[in-house]
Amino acid sequence: MDLEKLNLVPLSKVIGKLKNVLLPIKKKGWSNIDDSIAKILADDVFAKLDNPPFNNSAIDGYAVKVEKIDEEQTFKILKKTSTPGSPFTGILKNKEAVKILTGAQIPEASDKIIFDEEVNIKEDKFSIRFKKNESSNIRFKGEDIKKGQLLFQKGYSINETDMPSLIASGNSRLATFDRLRVGLLKTGNEIKKKKIGKSAGSVLDSNGVPLAALFKRWGYEEISLGNVNDNLPEIKKALSQNLETVDVIVTTGGASAGKEDFISKLLLSEGEVYAWKIAIKPGRPIIFGRWNGKYIFGLPGNPVAAFVCALIFLRPSLGRVAGEINWFEPLSFKVISAFKKTKKVGRTEFLRAKLEKNNTVSVFPYEGSGRLTSLAWSNGLVKLDDEISNVVIGDKVTFIPYSSFY
Amino acid sequence: MDLEKLNLVPLSKVIGKLKNVLLPIKKKGWSNIDDSIAKILADDVFAKLDNPPFNNSAIDGYAVKVEKIDEEQTFKILKKTSTPGSPFTGILKNKEAVKILTGAQIPEASDKIIFDEEVNIKEDKFSIRFKKNESSNIRFKGEDIKKGQLLFQKGYSINETDMPSLIASGNSRLATFDRLRVGLLKTGNEIKKKKIGKSAGSVLDSNGVPLAALFKRWGYEEISLGNVNDNLPEIKKALSQNLETVDVIVTTGGASAGKEDFISKLLLSEGEVYAWKIAIKPGRPIIFGRWNGKYIFGLPGNPVAAFVCALIFLRPSLGRVAGEINWFEPLSFKVISAFKKTKKVGRTEFLRAKLEKNNTVSVFPYEGSGRLTSLAWSNGLVKLDDEISNVVIGDKVTFIPYSSFY
Numbered sequence: 183m184d185l186e187k188l189n190l191v192p193l194s195k196v197i198g199k200l201k202n203v204l205l206p207i208k209k210k211g212w213s214n215i216d217d218s219i220a221k222i223l224a225d226d227v228f229a230k231l232d233n234p235p236f237n238n239s240a241i242d243g244y245a246v247k248v249e250k251i252d253e254e255q256t257f258k259i260l261k262k263t264s265t266p267g268s269p270f271t272g273i274l275k276n277k278e279a280v281k282i283l284t285g286a287q288i289p290e291a292s293d294k295i296i297f298d299e300e301v302n303i304k305e306d307k308f309s310i311r312f313k314k315n316e317s318s319n320i321r322f323k324g325e326d327i328k329k330g331q332l333l334f335q336k337g338y339s340i341n342e343t344d345m346p347s348l349i350a351s352g353n354s355r356l357a358t359f360d361r362l363r364v365g366l367l368k369t370g371n372e373i374k375k376k377k378i379g380k381s382a383g384s385v386l387d388s389n390g391v392p393l394a395a396l397f398k399r400w401g402y403e404e405i406s407l408g409n410v411n412d413n414l415p416e417i418k419k420a421l422s423q424n425l426e427t428v429d430v431i432v433t434t435g436g437a438s439a440g441k442e443d444f445i446s447k448l449l450l451s452e453g454e455v456y457a458w459k460i461a462i463k464p465g466r467p468i469i470f471g472r473w474n475g476k477y478i479f480g481l482p483g484n485p486v487a488a489f490v491c492a493l494i495f496l497r498p499s500l501g502r503v504a505g506e507i508n509w510f511e512p513l514s515f516k517v518i519s520a521f522k523k524t525k526k527v528g529r530t531e532f533l534r535a536k537l538e539k540n541n542t543v544s545v546f547p548y549e550g551s552g553r554l555t556s557l558a559w560s561n562g563l564v565k566l567d568d569e570i571s572n573v574v575i576g577d578k579v580t581f582i583p584y585s586s587f588y
Numbered sequence: 589m590d591l592e593k594l595n596l597v598p599l600s601k602v603i604g605k606l607k608n609v610l611l612p613i614k615k616k617g618w619s620n621i622d623d624s625i626a627k628i629l630a631d632d633v634f635a636k637l638d639n640p641p642f643n644n645s646a647i648d649g650y651a652v653k654v655e656k657i658d659e660e661q662t663f664k665i666l667k668k669t670s671t672p673g674s675p676f677t678g679i680l681k682n683k684e685a686v687k688i689l690t691g692a693q694i695p696e697a698s699d700k701i702i703f704d705e706e707v708n709i710k711e712d713k714f715s716i717r718f719k720k721n722e723s724s725n726i727r728f729k730g731e732d733i734k735k736g737q738l739l740f741q742k743g744y745s746i747n748e749t750d751m752p753s754l755i756a757s758g759n760s761r762l763a764t765f766d767r768l769r770v771g772l773l774k775t776g777n778e779i780k781k782k783k784i785g786k787s788a789g790s791v792l793d794s795n796g797v798p799l800a801a802l803f804k805r806w807g808y809e810e811i812s813l814g815n816v817n818d819n820l821p822e823i824k825k826a827l828s829q830n831l832e833t834v835d836v837i838v839t840t841g842g843a844s845a846g847k848e849d850f851i852s853k854l855l856l857s858e859g860e861v862y863a864w865k866i867a868i869k870p871g872r873p874i875i876f877g878r879w880n881g882k883y884i885f886g887l888p889g890n891p892v893a894a895f896v897c898a899l900i901f902l903r904p905s906l907g908r909v910a911g912e913i914n915w916f917e918p919l920s921f922k923v924i925s926a927f928k929k930t931k932k933v934g935r936t937e938f939l940r941a942k943l944e945k946n947n948t949v950s951v952f953p954y955e956g957s958g959r960l961t962s963l964a965w966s967n968g969l970v971k972l973d974d975e976i977s978n979v980v981i982g983d984k985v986t987f988i989p990y991s992s993f994y
Contacts, residue, residue, distance in 0.1 A: 216797050219805075233960055235791060240956055265818075266889070267777025269789035285778065285889065287789035321958040334964075342801045343963040343990060346891040349794035350960050371673025372691065383675035383693035385641060388755040391622050395748045399625075412671075435672075483672070483691065485752040513967060513989050515921045516947045541922045550646055552727040554639055554756050557749040558740075561919060583919050584749060585991040 190461035192568055193494075193530040197509075200470065200495070203456050204477065206337075206505040207429055208359035215348055218340045220401025221358040222505035227334040230352030232324035236287045239264075240319045244279040244301055245292040248312050256309045264289065279308070288320055295319035327351050337507025339401070359505035364397050365428030366390060367407035367420055369444065370435035370483050375409055388485045388554065389434045396492055399588050400500065407431070414444050421473070430503055431476050432496065435483030445469055445480035453478070461529040461568070464551040465491050470499070477503060486551040490532050490563065493587040512586035514565070518542040519577040527571045534560035535581060543581050562586070596867035598974055599900075599936040603915075606876065606901070609862050610883065612743075612911040613835055614765035621754055624746045626807025627764040628911035633740040636758030638730035642693045645670075646725045650685040650707055651698040654718050662715045670695065685714070694726055701725035733757050743913025745807075765911035770803045771834030772796060773813035773826055775850065776841035776889050781815055794891045794960065795840045802898055805994050806906065813837070820850050827879070836909055837882050838902065841889025851875055851886035859884065867935040867974065870957040871897050876905070883909060892957035896938050896969065899993040918992035920971070924948040925983040933977045940966035941987060949987050968992070 210224035239245065245264065246257055257279035264270035269287035270280045279296075280289055288295065295318065301308045327333065333351055334344065340356070348354070373387045387409060394404040405428050410416045412435070421431060433445050446469045449455050453473035460468055464487035469480040479496055481488040498510035520542045525531055533545040534556040543564055546556040562583040566573065573579060616630035645651065651670065652663050663685035670676035675693035676686045685702075686695055694701065701724065707714045733739065739757055740750065746762070754760065780790045793815060800810040811834050816822045818841070827837060839851050852875045855861050859879035866874055870893035875886040885902055887894040904916035926948045931937055939951040940962040949970055952962040968989040972979065979985060 216800065219801050231792075234958060236789065238789075238958075240958060264789075265777065266791075267779070267789055267818075271788060285791075321956060326959045326961055333961075341990075342798045342805070343895070343966065345798040345801065346794040346895070346960040347964045349792050349797060350891075352792075371671065373673070382677060383642065383644075383670075383673055385672075385691075386637075386755050386758075386760075388752040391755060392748045392751040394622065395625050395751065399748070412673075485756075489749070489752070513943055513991065515923065515943075517921070537919055537921075550727060552640060552644075552646060553732045554752040555732055555739075558753045560749065583989070583992065584747075585919065585994060586989065588991060588994060 190459050190529070191457065192528070193460060193462050194568075196457040196460050197498070199456055200499050201502070201509050204499055204502045206359070207503055208362060208505050210357055211360045213356050213358040215345060215354045215356065218345075218348075218356055218358065219342065220399075221340050221356070221361070222401075222501075223334055223336050223338045223340065223356065224359045224505065225357040226332055226336050227348070227351075227353050227356065229327045229329050229331045229333055231327075231350065232329045233327035233347075233350040234321050234323055234325065236323050238266075238285055238287050238321050239282045239295045240284065240321050241295055241297055242284050243282060243295045243297045243319065244308075245270075245274065245282045245288050245295050246279045247274065247276055247291050248294045249276060251312050251314050254309050254311045256307055259303065259306045259308070293318060293320070335507065337505055339501065339506055362402040362500060362504040363405050363427065363429045364402045364500065365405045365407045365421075365424050365431045366393060366397070367417070367431060367433045368409045368435060369412055369417060369433055370409070371411045373409050373435065373483075389483070389488050392485070392489055393432065393434070393481075393492055396489075396496075396587075397500075400497065402500065402504065412444055414447060417444050417448060425474055425476060428476065430500065431473075431478045433478065433480045434488050443467070445478070449473055449478060449480070462494070463529055463531045465494075465532075468495070470495070484551045485554055486534070486557055489557060493563070493584070494532065497587050512582050514580050514582045514586065516578045517581045519564075519573050519575055519579045521545045521573065522575055523566075523573045525566055525571060525573075528568055530568050531566040533564040533566065535562055535564040536560050537562060537581055537583065543579060560584075596865050596935065597863065598867050598934070600974075602863040602866050602901075603904070605862055606905050607908070607915050610905055610908045612765070613909055614768060614911050616763055617766045619762050619764040621751060621760045621762065624751075624754075624762055624764065625748065626805075627746050627762070627767070628807075628907075629740055629742050629744045629746065629762065630765045630911065631763040632738055632742050633754070633757075633759050633762065635733045635735050635737045635739055637733075637756065638735045639733035639753075639756040640727050640729055640731065642729050644672075644691055644693050644727050645688045645701045646690065646727050647701055647703055648689050649701045649703045649725065650714075651676075651680065651688045651694050651701050652685045653680065653682055653697050654700045655682060657718050657720050660715050660717045662713055665709065665712045665714070699724060699726070741913065743911055745907065745912055768808040768906060768910040769811050769833065769835045770808045770906065771811045771813045771827075771830055771837045772799060772803070773823070773837060773839045774815045774841060775818055775823060775839060776815070777817045779815050779841065779889075795889070795894050798891070798895055799838065799840070799887075799898055802895075802902070803906075806903065808906065808910065818850055820853060823850050823854060831880055831882060834882065836906065837879075837884045839884065839886045840894050849873070851884070855879055855884060855886070868900070869935055869937045871900075871938075874901070876901070890957045891960055892940070892963055895963060899969070899990070900938065903993050918988050920986050920988045920992065922984045923987045925970075925979050925981055925985045927951045927979065928981055929972075929979045931972055931977060931979075934974055936974050937972045939970040939972065941968055941970040942966050943968060943987055943989065949985065966990075
C-alpha cells in the first residue's frame with residue numbers, strides 16, 4: 183500500500199479539525215453529588231464554605247499557647263479533652279494544656295499542639311522546651327479551601343477524587359450538563375445479534391456490547407439503534423426514525439473503502455464530512471461528520487479497530503460534545519520496548535500492548551485486527567507516531583493504559 | 589515520632605497477611621455479557637465457537653488460488669463479489685479471481701487474497717507475479733480462538749476489552765459471583781450528613797460519597813449503614829442490625845489511636861484482628877479484622893487518608909472477598925521526580941501526585957491529609973517504599989495513576 187497515493191490525513195490534523203468543529207450541545211441540569219461521576223460542570227463552582235471549617239489539630243496531642251522559645255515551660259493539663267465533635271470550649275489560659283485529638287477544634291487561645299509522644303506527664307503536669315520554627319500542628323480554617331474561591335471550572339468532568347472538595351465546600355448539588363444520549367447503529371449484512379445459525383459468512387455482533395460499556399463508563403446513555411444491513415435506505419430509515427431521541431450517532435461497519443460503503447456515501451452525498459481516510463492503524467475505514475443536524479461518528483466494523491478508534495477519537499470528541507472544555511488527553515507513559523517493529527512513516531499506529539512489572543512493554547504477536555483476543559490480552563496501547571519508522575528492543579515508547587481512557 | 593516505638597507493621601507484611609486470611613465468600617450466579625463489567629467469573633470460560641468462524645479476508649482485494657511462484661499468471665475476474673454476509677459460494681477455478689471485501693468468507697479453493705492496489709485490471713483480467721513467503725492475507729478459521737480452548741479462568745474480573753472475545757466465542761451468558769454487598773458505616777461525633785449548622789467543631793461527611801463511588805466502580809453494591817457517634821453500643825447496634833444484609837463492613841473514623849477508638853476496641857475485644865498499626869502514610873489509624881463472621885475494614889476518618897487506604901487496601905481485599913483469584917495489583921510506572929523529599933525509613937508513603945506530560949511527576953505542596961484539594965489536584969499516587977529515605981529531583985519514582993485502581 184502506498185500511503186501517499188491514498189491521500190491519508192495525519193492523525194494530528196484530524197484531531198485539530200475535530201477540536202475546531204465539535205461544539206457542546208447539552209442543556210444545563212442539576213446533579214446530586216452522589217450521582218455526579220463523569221458528569222460535566224455546566225457552571226463554575228465556587229466554595230460556599232471554608233475548609234477546614236475551623237482551626238483544628240493535625241495530630242493527637244496537647245493544645246497550648248507558646249509563650250517562650252528555647253526555655254523550658256511547665257503546663258498543667260486540664261480535665262476536659264477536645265475531641266472531634268466535642269471541642270473544649272472553655273478559656274485556655276497561659277501555662278494550661280488541654281488534651282486534643284486529631285481533627286478536634288483547638289481552643290481559641292492555643293497556637294501550638296504538642297505531640298503525645300513528646301510529653302512526659304508527671305501527675306497532671308509536663309514540661310517542654312519549644313524550638314524556633316517548629317510546626318504548630320494546626321490545620322487553619324480555610325487553609326485548604328477559602329469561601330468564595332473558584333474550585334472547578336465549567337466544562338470540567340467530575341470524578342471520585344473531586345468529591346471531598348465539593349462536599350466540604352458546600353457543593354453537594356451541582357449544575358451539570360445532561361447526560362449525552364449516544365445512538366449506536368451497527369451496520370453489516372454479516373452481523374447477527376444472537377446466533378450465527380446457518381447463514382454463510384455471518385458473525386456475531388461483538389461490537390455493540392463493549393462500545394455501550396464504554397459509553398456508560400464515560401457517563402453517557404446508550405440508545406441502541408439496532409443492526410441494519412449495508413443498504414442506504416435502511417440506514418437512512420434507522421437514523422431518521424431516531425434523530426429526535428439521540429444527541430449524536432455512532433455507527434460501526436459500513437464505512438469501508440470498498441464498494442459497500444454506506445455511511446461514507448451518506449455523509450459525502452447528503453451531509454458534511456469532517457474527517458475521512460485517516461493515516462492510522464488500526465482504524466480504517468472511519469468517517470466523521472454531520473448529517474441532518476447530528477454529529478455522526480462512523481467507526482470500522484472490526485471490533486478491535488472499532489474499540490481502539492472509540493478510545494482515540496470518541497472519548498475526546500464525545501467529551502467535547504457533552505460539554506468538556508479541555509480536549510481529553512489520556513495519561514501516557516514512556517516505557518521500555520520489549521519488541522521490535524518497522525513501520526511506514528506518515529501513519530500513526532496503535533499496538534495492543536501489555537505493560538509488565540519492570541516498566542517494559544510487549545505487543546501482541548499478531549498485528550491483524552481480526553484477533554479479538556489481542557484486546558483481552560493487552561492492558562493498553564503503544565502509540566507509534568507518524569515519524570517513527572523503526573522500534574528496537576530497549577527503545578522508549580509511549581504507552582497508554584486502557585484505564586487512562588475510562 | 590519514633591516508628592520503632594510504635595511497633596508499626598510494614599505494608600508488605602500486612603498485604604501478605606490479608607492475602608492469606610481473606611477468602612471468597614460470594615455465591616455463583618449468572619450474568620448477561622452486557623451487565624458483566626467488573627463481575628468476577630465463577631467458572632472457567634471455554635470457547636464454544638471458533639473465531640474467526642470461517643476463513644475470511646483480512647483486506648479488500650481479489651481471492652485467487654496461487655499455482656506458481658515467481659512467474660506471471662493471469663486471472664479472469666468473475667462477476668460476483670464476496671462481501672461480509674454475502675459470500676461467493678460458487679466454485680473458484682484456477683486462473684479465476686473473485687473480488688472480496690475485508691471480513692468476507694473466502695471461496696473454498698482460494699489460498700491468497702491480492703491487495704486491490706496491486707492489481708492492474710485490463711478489461712476483466714489482471715496479471716500478477718507471486719513471491720515466495722508472501723502473506724496470504726487470509727484470517728483462518730479458529731486462528732484467534734479455538735473451540736474448546738480455555739479463555740478466562742475462574743476468579744477473573746471482566747472488563748470491556750474481554751467482551752469481543754467472550755461474545756465471539758459464544759459466551760454471552762456467564763457464570764459469575766454475585767455482586768459483593770459492602771456495608772459502609774461512618775463513625776464520628778463530628779460528622780454531619782447535611783449541614784454543619786451551629787454545632788461547634790462539626791464537619792460535613794465527605795467520606796461516604798467518594799467511597800460509595802469507588803465501590804460502585806469496583807462492581808459492588810453499597811449498603812449505607814449511616815453515621816453513628818463514637819460510642820461502642822451505638823456502633824455495635826448499627827453493625828448487628830445489618831449483619832445479615834451485608835457481606836463485608838467498611839467503617840470510617842473511630843479507629844483512632846487516641847481515646848475515642850471504638851472500631852479497634854470492638855475488634856480487639858470481641859473480634860479478630862488481621863492488621864493494625866500499619867507503617868504507611870497517610871493511613872493511620874486503620875484496623876482490619878473479623879467480627880461476628882464478617883470481615884471489617886476500619887478506615888481512617890480523614891477523607892484523604894480514607895480514600896488512599898481504600899485504593900491500597902480495599903481494592904485488592906474486597907476483590908479477593910468478591911472472588912478474584914489473583915491479588916489485585918494496580919498498574920504502576922517508573923517516572924521522573926520533579927520534587928525532593930526526605931522520609932523515615934521503615935514506612936511506606938503514598939504522596940498525592942500529578943503526572944505531567946513529559947513523564948515527570950510533582951507532588952502536592954502540602955503533605956497534610958487535611959488538604960482535600962490535594963485529591964482533586966492529583967491524578968495518582970507516588971509510592972515511596974519502606975527503604976527509601978530521600979528523593980531528589982530527577983530520581984525515578986513509582987507512580988500509580990488513580991485510574992489504575994478503577
